Amino acid sequence: MIVGSQPSVDNRRADRKALVEVLNGAQPWRRPVWFMRQAGRYLPEYQEVRKKAGSFLELCDAPDLACEVTLQPLRRFDLDAAIVFADILLVPRALGCDLSFREGEGPVLSRVMSVADVERLRRDGMVERLGAVYETVGRVKAALPAQVALIGFCGAPWTVASYMIEGGTSSDRALARRAAYERQPWFDELIELLTETACDHLARQIEAGADAVQIFDSWAGDLDDGSRQRYCEEPIRRIVEGLGARGLKAPVIGFARGIGAAHRQFVEATGIAAVSVEWSVPVGWMAGELAAIVPVQGNLDPLAVAIGGPALRRGIEQLVGTMPADRHIFNFGHGVRPDTPPAHVAETLQHIRALDGT
Numbered sequence: 001m002i003v004g005s006q007p008s009v010d011n012r013r014a015d016r017k018a019l020v021e022v023l024n025g026a027q028p029w030r031r032p033v034w035f036m037r038q039a040g041r042y043l044p045e046y047q048e049v050r051k052k053a054g055s056f057l058e059l060c061d062a063p064d065l066a067c068e069v070t071l072q073p074l075r076r077f078d079l080d081a082a083i084v085f086a087d088i089l090l091v092p093r094a095l096g097c098d099l100s101f102r103e104g105e106g107p108v109l110s111r112v113m114s115v116a117d118v119e120r121l122r123r124d125g126m127v128e129r130l131g132a133v134y135e136t137v138g139r140v141k142a143a144l145p146a147q148v149a150l151i152g153f154c155g156a157p158w159t160v161a162s163y164m165i166e167g168g169t170s171s172d173r174a175l176a177r178r179a180a181y182e183r184q185p186w187f188d189e190l191i192e193l194l195t196e197t198a199c200d201h202l203a204r205q206i207e208a209g210a211d212a213v214q215i216f217d218s219w220a221g222d223l224d225d226g227s228r229q230r231y232c233e234e235p236i237r238r239i240v241e242g243l244g245a246r247g248l249k250a251p252v253i254g255f256a257r258g259i260g261a262a263h264r265q266f267v268e269a270t271g272i273a274a275v276s277v278e279w280s281v282p283v284g285w286m287a288g289e290l291a292a293i294v295p296v297q298g299n300l301d302p303l304a305v306a307i308g309g310p311a312l313r314r315g316i317e318q319l320v321g322t323m324p325a326d327r328h329i330f331n332f333g334h335g336v337r338p339d340t341p342p343a344h345v346a347e348t349l350q351h352i353r354a355l356d357g358t
Protein backbone atom coordinates (compact mmCIF):
# COMPACT_ATOMS: atom_id res chain seq x y z
CA MET A 1 0.00 0.00 0.00
CA ILE A 2 1.31 3.45 -0.84
CA VAL A 3 1.66 5.38 2.37
CA GLY A 4 -0.56 8.43 2.23
CA SER A 5 -2.83 7.15 -0.55
CA GLN A 6 -5.73 7.00 1.88
CA PRO A 7 -6.74 10.13 3.75
CA SER A 8 -5.56 9.53 7.29
CA VAL A 9 -7.96 9.97 10.17
CA ASP A 10 -6.08 13.10 11.11
CA ASN A 11 -6.43 14.57 7.64
CA ARG A 12 -10.14 13.86 7.66
CA ARG A 13 -10.45 15.67 10.95
CA ALA A 14 -8.11 18.45 9.96
CA ASP A 15 -10.86 20.77 8.81
CA ARG A 16 -12.75 20.52 12.10
CA LYS A 17 -12.14 23.09 14.80
CA ALA A 18 -12.18 21.20 18.12
CA LEU A 19 -12.55 24.46 20.08
CA VAL A 20 -15.65 25.51 18.17
CA GLU A 21 -17.09 22.00 18.48
CA VAL A 22 -16.85 22.09 22.29
CA LEU A 23 -18.22 25.65 22.42
CA ASN A 24 -21.22 24.55 20.37
CA GLY A 25 -21.87 21.60 22.67
CA ALA A 26 -20.79 19.06 20.03
CA GLN A 27 -18.41 16.11 20.38
CA PRO A 28 -14.93 17.48 19.52
CA TRP A 29 -12.52 15.40 17.48
CA ARG A 30 -10.03 15.95 20.32
CA ARG A 31 -9.78 17.94 23.55
CA PRO A 32 -9.06 21.52 22.46
CA VAL A 33 -6.03 23.26 23.96
CA TRP A 34 -4.85 26.89 23.88
CA PHE A 35 -3.14 29.13 26.41
CA MET A 36 -3.92 32.64 27.58
CA ARG A 37 -0.94 34.86 26.66
CA GLN A 38 0.42 32.11 24.45
CA ALA A 39 2.14 34.83 22.42
CA GLY A 40 4.51 36.95 24.46
CA ARG A 41 7.71 37.56 26.31
CA TYR A 42 8.56 33.92 27.16
CA LEU A 43 9.22 33.35 23.43
CA PRO A 44 12.58 34.68 22.16
CA GLU A 45 11.08 35.17 18.68
CA TYR A 46 8.45 37.48 20.24
CA GLN A 47 11.17 39.56 21.89
CA GLU A 48 12.80 39.96 18.49
CA VAL A 49 9.66 41.19 16.72
CA ARG A 50 8.84 43.51 19.62
CA LYS A 51 12.29 45.05 19.36
CA LYS A 52 11.76 45.55 15.64
CA ALA A 53 8.37 47.22 16.33
CA GLY A 54 9.92 49.54 18.92
CA SER A 55 7.43 48.95 21.73
CA PHE A 56 4.48 46.78 22.74
CA LEU A 57 1.93 49.36 21.56
CA GLU A 58 3.67 49.88 18.22
CA LEU A 59 3.55 46.11 17.82
CA CYS A 60 -0.23 46.11 18.46
CA ASP A 61 -0.59 48.91 15.88
CA ALA A 62 1.29 47.06 13.11
CA PRO A 63 -1.00 44.33 11.69
CA ASP A 64 1.81 42.54 9.83
CA LEU A 65 3.91 42.23 13.01
CA ALA A 66 0.90 41.55 15.29
CA CYS A 67 -0.13 38.77 12.87
CA GLU A 68 3.38 37.34 13.01
CA VAL A 69 3.49 37.19 16.83
CA THR A 70 -0.05 35.73 16.93
CA LEU A 71 1.19 32.85 14.75
CA GLN A 72 4.51 32.27 16.56
CA PRO A 73 3.18 29.92 19.28
CA LEU A 74 1.34 27.89 16.62
CA ARG A 75 4.61 27.18 14.84
CA ARG A 76 6.02 25.66 18.01
CA PHE A 77 3.00 23.95 19.58
CA ASP A 78 0.07 21.81 18.37
CA LEU A 79 -2.61 24.26 19.58
CA ASP A 80 -6.31 24.35 18.67
CA ALA A 81 -6.66 28.14 18.73
CA ALA A 82 -4.87 31.40 18.06
CA ILE A 83 -5.76 34.55 20.00
CA VAL A 84 -5.33 37.82 18.17
CA PHE A 85 -2.37 39.80 19.47
CA ALA A 86 -3.73 43.02 20.97
CA ASP A 87 -4.59 44.33 24.44
CA ILE A 88 -7.71 45.12 26.46
CA LEU A 89 -6.37 48.65 27.05
CA LEU A 90 -6.44 49.56 23.35
CA VAL A 91 -10.15 50.35 23.88
CA PRO A 92 -9.62 53.10 26.48
CA ARG A 93 -6.83 54.46 24.27
CA ALA A 94 -9.25 54.54 21.31
CA LEU A 95 -11.70 56.42 23.56
CA GLY A 96 -9.07 59.12 24.08
CA CYS A 97 -7.14 58.05 27.21
CA ASP A 98 -3.36 58.37 27.08
CA LEU A 99 -1.77 54.95 27.37
CA SER A 100 1.83 53.89 27.75
CA PHE A 101 3.64 50.81 29.01
CA ARG A 102 6.68 51.37 31.19
CA GLU A 103 9.25 48.62 31.38
CA GLY A 104 8.63 46.53 34.48
CA GLU A 105 5.74 48.72 35.64
CA GLY A 106 2.87 47.76 33.41
CA PRO A 107 0.34 50.14 31.88
CA VAL A 108 -0.05 53.84 32.72
CA LEU A 109 -3.31 55.58 31.71
CA SER A 110 -4.69 59.07 32.12
CA ARG A 111 -7.29 58.82 34.87
CA VAL A 112 -11.07 58.94 34.65
CA MET A 113 -12.77 59.95 37.88
CA SER A 114 -15.59 62.42 37.23
CA VAL A 115 -18.60 63.16 35.01
CA ALA A 116 -16.43 65.56 32.98
CA ASP A 117 -13.78 62.86 32.44
CA VAL A 118 -16.41 60.39 31.17
CA GLU A 119 -17.93 63.04 28.90
CA ARG A 120 -14.53 63.70 27.33
CA LEU A 121 -14.29 60.08 26.14
CA ARG A 122 -14.91 59.92 22.39
CA ARG A 123 -16.99 57.00 21.22
CA ASP A 124 -17.38 58.46 17.72
CA GLY A 125 -14.74 56.96 15.46
CA MET A 126 -13.62 54.48 18.12
CA VAL A 127 -13.80 51.41 15.90
CA GLU A 128 -11.88 53.25 13.17
CA ARG A 129 -9.12 53.96 15.70
CA LEU A 130 -9.07 50.22 16.46
CA GLY A 131 -8.76 49.35 12.77
CA ALA A 132 -5.33 47.72 13.21
CA VAL A 133 -6.88 45.04 15.46
CA TYR A 134 -9.48 44.08 12.83
CA GLU A 135 -6.86 44.06 10.13
CA THR A 136 -4.73 41.72 12.28
CA VAL A 137 -7.75 39.43 12.78
CA GLY A 138 -8.25 39.28 9.00
CA ARG A 139 -4.59 38.54 8.31
CA VAL A 140 -4.39 35.82 10.96
CA LYS A 141 -7.60 34.25 9.72
CA ALA A 142 -6.20 34.00 6.20
CA ALA A 143 -3.00 32.38 7.47
CA LEU A 144 -4.49 29.79 9.84
CA PRO A 145 -5.03 26.12 8.98
CA ALA A 146 -8.71 25.11 9.02
CA GLN A 147 -8.47 23.20 12.29
CA VAL A 148 -7.20 26.19 14.29
CA ALA A 149 -9.89 28.50 15.65
CA LEU A 150 -9.28 32.24 15.92
CA ILE A 151 -10.24 33.95 19.18
CA GLY A 152 -10.96 37.68 19.45
CA PHE A 153 -11.22 39.36 22.84
CA CYS A 154 -11.94 42.41 24.93
CA GLY A 155 -11.73 43.43 28.55
CA ALA A 156 -14.94 43.38 30.55
CA PRO A 157 -16.33 46.80 31.51
CA TRP A 158 -15.44 46.45 35.22
CA THR A 159 -11.81 45.43 34.57
CA VAL A 160 -11.26 48.11 31.91
CA ALA A 161 -12.94 50.74 34.13
CA SER A 162 -10.67 49.77 37.03
CA TYR A 163 -7.54 50.45 34.91
CA MET A 164 -9.03 53.78 33.75
CA ILE A 165 -9.90 54.89 37.29
CA GLU A 166 -6.66 53.72 38.92
CA GLY A 167 -4.54 55.05 36.05
CA GLY A 168 -2.93 51.63 35.66
CA THR A 169 -2.33 48.53 37.75
CA SER A 170 -3.04 48.95 41.46
CA SER A 171 -2.72 46.63 44.43
CA ASP A 172 -6.37 46.59 45.54
CA ARG A 173 -8.39 48.68 43.05
CA ALA A 174 -9.73 50.68 46.02
CA LEU A 175 -10.58 53.81 43.96
CA ALA A 176 -12.56 51.81 41.41
CA ARG A 177 -14.28 49.72 44.09
CA ARG A 178 -15.17 52.87 46.00
CA ALA A 179 -16.83 54.34 42.89
CA ALA A 180 -18.75 51.07 42.45
CA TYR A 181 -19.90 50.82 46.07
CA GLU A 182 -20.93 54.49 46.09
CA ARG A 183 -22.89 53.90 42.86
CA GLN A 184 -21.36 57.08 41.51
CA PRO A 185 -23.43 58.25 38.51
CA TRP A 186 -20.25 58.86 36.47
CA PHE A 187 -19.16 55.30 37.23
CA ASP A 188 -22.47 53.88 35.99
CA GLU A 189 -22.07 55.98 32.85
CA LEU A 190 -18.54 54.72 32.34
CA ILE A 191 -19.70 51.09 32.68
CA GLU A 192 -22.53 51.78 30.22
CA LEU A 193 -20.11 53.28 27.69
CA LEU A 194 -17.63 50.40 28.11
CA THR A 195 -20.45 47.86 27.68
CA GLU A 196 -21.47 49.39 24.35
CA THR A 197 -17.92 49.81 23.11
CA ALA A 198 -16.98 46.22 24.12
CA CYS A 199 -19.92 44.99 22.07
CA ASP A 200 -18.88 47.09 19.04
CA HIS A 201 -15.27 45.95 19.36
CA LEU A 202 -16.15 42.24 19.60
CA ALA A 203 -18.66 42.55 16.74
CA ARG A 204 -15.96 43.98 14.47
CA GLN A 205 -13.54 41.19 15.40
CA ILE A 206 -16.18 38.56 14.63
CA GLU A 207 -16.99 40.24 11.31
CA ALA A 208 -13.25 40.26 10.52
CA GLY A 209 -13.05 36.49 11.08
CA ALA A 210 -12.93 35.60 14.80
CA ASP A 211 -14.55 32.19 15.40
CA ALA A 212 -15.09 32.87 19.11
CA VAL A 213 -14.46 35.73 21.52
CA GLN A 214 -13.33 35.90 25.12
CA ILE A 215 -14.27 38.59 27.64
CA PHE A 216 -11.58 39.08 30.31
CA ASP A 217 -12.93 40.25 33.67
CA SER A 218 -9.57 39.80 35.37
CA TRP A 219 -10.58 41.77 38.48
CA ALA A 220 -14.14 40.41 38.91
CA GLY A 221 -13.02 38.84 42.20
CA ASP A 222 -12.76 42.36 43.68
CA LEU A 223 -16.49 42.85 43.80
CA ASP A 224 -18.93 41.75 46.49
CA ASP A 225 -22.12 39.91 45.60
CA GLY A 226 -24.33 42.92 44.85
CA SER A 227 -21.70 44.89 42.97
CA ARG A 228 -20.63 41.85 40.97
CA GLN A 229 -24.20 41.32 39.79
CA ARG A 230 -24.44 44.96 38.70
CA TYR A 231 -20.97 45.61 37.27
CA CYS A 232 -19.72 42.21 36.11
CA GLU A 233 -22.70 39.96 35.28
CA GLU A 234 -25.14 42.52 33.90
CA PRO A 235 -22.67 44.26 31.51
CA ILE A 236 -21.42 40.90 30.22
CA ARG A 237 -25.00 39.68 29.80
CA ARG A 238 -25.70 42.78 27.72
CA ILE A 239 -22.61 42.24 25.56
CA VAL A 240 -23.64 38.61 24.87
CA GLU A 241 -27.19 39.74 24.11
CA GLY A 242 -25.94 42.61 21.92
CA LEU A 243 -23.85 40.28 19.76
CA GLY A 244 -26.84 37.95 19.38
CA ALA A 245 -29.09 40.88 18.43
CA ARG A 246 -26.64 41.71 15.62
CA GLY A 247 -27.00 38.17 14.32
CA LEU A 248 -23.44 37.24 15.30
CA LYS A 249 -23.25 33.61 16.31
CA ALA A 250 -19.62 33.33 17.45
CA PRO A 251 -19.64 31.82 20.97
CA VAL A 252 -18.52 33.94 23.92
CA ILE A 253 -16.13 32.63 26.59
CA GLY A 254 -16.38 34.50 29.90
CA PHE A 255 -13.47 34.79 32.32
CA ALA A 256 -14.42 36.31 35.68
CA ARG A 257 -11.26 35.69 37.60
CA GLY A 258 -11.50 35.13 41.33
CA ILE A 259 -15.27 34.76 41.80
CA GLY A 260 -15.14 31.25 43.32
CA ALA A 261 -18.56 29.89 44.19
CA ALA A 262 -20.27 32.57 42.06
CA HIS A 263 -19.19 30.91 38.79
CA ARG A 264 -22.51 29.10 38.34
CA GLN A 265 -24.46 32.29 38.84
CA PHE A 266 -22.07 34.10 36.47
CA VAL A 267 -22.79 31.53 33.74
CA GLU A 268 -26.54 31.55 34.26
CA ALA A 269 -26.84 35.34 34.48
CA THR A 270 -24.72 36.13 31.41
CA GLY A 271 -25.62 33.42 28.88
CA ILE A 272 -21.97 32.83 27.93
CA ALA A 273 -21.15 29.72 25.86
CA ALA A 274 -18.22 28.65 28.06
CA VAL A 275 -16.57 29.75 31.28
CA SER A 276 -12.85 30.11 31.91
CA VAL A 277 -11.73 29.55 35.50
CA GLU A 278 -8.62 30.33 37.57
CA TRP A 279 -6.48 27.61 39.17
CA SER A 280 -7.97 27.82 42.67
CA VAL A 281 -11.31 26.43 41.42
CA PRO A 282 -11.55 22.73 42.46
CA VAL A 283 -11.25 20.45 39.45
CA GLY A 284 -13.90 18.03 40.77
CA TRP A 285 -16.38 20.90 41.06
CA MET A 286 -15.51 22.08 37.53
CA ALA A 287 -16.23 18.58 36.18
CA GLY A 288 -19.41 18.05 38.21
CA GLU A 289 -21.24 21.29 38.95
CA LEU A 290 -19.93 23.59 36.25
CA ALA A 291 -19.46 21.30 33.23
CA ALA A 292 -23.07 20.16 33.76
CA ILE A 293 -24.27 23.59 32.60
CA VAL A 294 -21.50 24.86 30.30
CA PRO A 295 -18.12 23.84 28.80
CA VAL A 296 -15.28 24.83 31.14
CA GLN A 297 -11.90 26.28 30.20
CA GLY A 298 -8.86 26.06 32.44
CA ASN A 299 -7.22 25.85 34.87
CA LEU A 300 -3.60 24.72 35.25
CA ASP A 301 -1.54 27.07 37.41
CA PRO A 302 0.86 28.89 35.04
CA LEU A 303 3.47 28.69 37.78
CA ALA A 304 3.38 24.87 37.54
CA VAL A 305 4.19 25.28 33.82
CA ALA A 306 7.11 27.60 34.61
CA ILE A 307 8.40 25.09 37.21
CA GLY A 308 7.90 21.97 35.06
CA GLY A 309 8.68 18.43 36.23
CA PRO A 310 6.34 16.52 38.59
CA ALA A 311 4.33 19.63 39.56
CA LEU A 312 3.44 20.18 35.91
CA ARG A 313 2.68 16.52 35.18
CA ARG A 314 0.49 16.17 38.29
CA GLY A 315 -1.57 19.22 37.30
CA ILE A 316 -2.07 17.98 33.74
CA GLU A 317 -2.98 14.45 34.86
CA GLN A 318 -5.55 15.72 37.36
CA LEU A 319 -7.25 17.92 34.74
CA VAL A 320 -7.22 15.42 31.88
CA GLY A 321 -8.24 12.59 34.23
CA THR A 322 -11.16 14.53 35.72
CA MET A 323 -12.53 16.78 32.97
CA PRO A 324 -14.51 15.10 30.16
CA ALA A 325 -12.88 15.98 26.81
CA ASP A 326 -16.20 17.12 25.28
CA ARG A 327 -16.84 19.68 28.05
CA HIS A 328 -13.30 20.93 28.56
CA ILE A 329 -11.01 23.44 26.88
CA PHE A 330 -7.56 22.86 28.30
CA ASN A 331 -5.95 26.16 29.28
CA PHE A 332 -4.10 27.78 32.16
CA GLY A 333 -5.84 29.52 35.05
CA HIS A 334 -4.26 32.81 33.90
CA GLY A 335 -1.69 33.93 31.34
CA VAL A 336 1.65 32.24 30.57
CA ARG A 337 4.35 33.74 32.79
CA PRO A 338 7.34 35.45 31.14
CA ASP A 339 9.68 33.09 33.08
CA THR A 340 8.20 29.98 31.41
CA PRO A 341 10.65 27.84 29.40
CA PRO A 342 8.98 27.20 26.00
CA ALA A 343 10.04 23.52 26.35
CA HIS A 344 7.62 23.19 29.29
CA VAL A 345 4.76 24.42 27.12
CA ALA A 346 5.69 21.87 24.43
CA GLU A 347 5.80 19.16 27.10
CA THR A 348 2.35 20.23 28.36
CA LEU A 349 0.85 19.71 24.90
CA GLN A 350 2.61 16.39 24.41
CA HIS A 351 1.46 15.11 27.80
CA ILE A 352 -2.18 16.11 27.22
CA ARG A 353 -2.24 14.49 23.77
CA ALA A 354 -0.56 11.32 25.05
CA LEU A 355 -3.04 10.96 27.95
CA ASP A 356 -5.98 11.50 25.58
CA GLY A 357 -4.47 9.35 22.81
CA THR A 358 -5.09 12.16 20.27
Ligand code: CP3
Pocket residue numbers: 035036037038039040041050056083084085086087088089101105106107153169216218335
Ligand atom coordinates in the same frame (compact mmCIF):
# COMPACT_ATOMS: atom_id res chain seq x y z
O1 CP3 B 1 -1.44 35.89 23.59
C1 CP3 B 1 -2.44 36.46 24.05
O2 CP3 B 1 -3.09 36.02 25.05
C2 CP3 B 1 -3.04 37.66 23.32
C3 CP3 B 1 -2.68 38.95 23.72
C4 CP3 B 1 -3.09 39.57 25.05
C5 CP3 B 1 -2.28 40.55 25.67
N1 CP3 B 1 -2.97 41.08 26.72
C6 CP3 B 1 -0.94 40.94 25.22
C7 CP3 B 1 -0.02 41.59 26.17
C8 CP3 B 1 -4.26 39.47 25.80
C9 CP3 B 1 -5.45 38.54 25.62
C10 CP3 B 1 -4.18 40.44 26.85
C11 CP3 B 1 -5.26 40.68 27.83
C12 CP3 B 1 -5.02 41.61 28.93
N2 CP3 B 1 -4.28 42.76 28.93
C13 CP3 B 1 -5.61 41.48 30.21
C14 CP3 B 1 -6.59 40.40 30.61
C15 CP3 B 1 -5.93 39.13 30.95
C16 CP3 B 1 -5.11 39.17 32.22
O3 CP3 B 1 -3.88 39.07 32.10
O4 CP3 B 1 -5.70 39.28 33.30
C17 CP3 B 1 -5.18 42.56 30.99
C18 CP3 B 1 -5.54 42.82 32.43
C19 CP3 B 1 -4.34 43.35 30.17
C20 CP3 B 1 -3.67 44.64 30.54
C21 CP3 B 1 -2.19 44.54 30.48
N3 CP3 B 1 -1.47 44.40 29.31
C22 CP3 B 1 -1.29 44.62 31.55
C23 CP3 B 1 -1.67 44.78 33.03
C24 CP3 B 1 0.00 44.49 31.02
C25 CP3 B 1 1.32 44.60 31.75
C26 CP3 B 1 1.65 43.42 32.52
C27 CP3 B 1 2.31 42.36 31.64
O5 CP3 B 1 1.92 41.20 31.73
O6 CP3 B 1 3.22 42.73 30.91
C28 CP3 B 1 -0.14 44.30 29.61
C29 CP3 B 1 0.97 44.12 28.64
C30 CP3 B 1 0.84 43.00 27.68
N4 CP3 B 1 -0.30 42.62 27.04
C31 CP3 B 1 1.93 42.20 27.20
C32 CP3 B 1 1.38 41.33 26.26
C33 CP3 B 1 2.13 40.31 25.43
C34 CP3 B 1 3.38 42.37 27.58
C35 CP3 B 1 3.94 43.41 26.69
C36 CP3 B 1 5.42 43.34 26.56
O7 CP3 B 1 6.09 43.74 27.50
O8 CP3 B 1 5.89 42.92 25.50
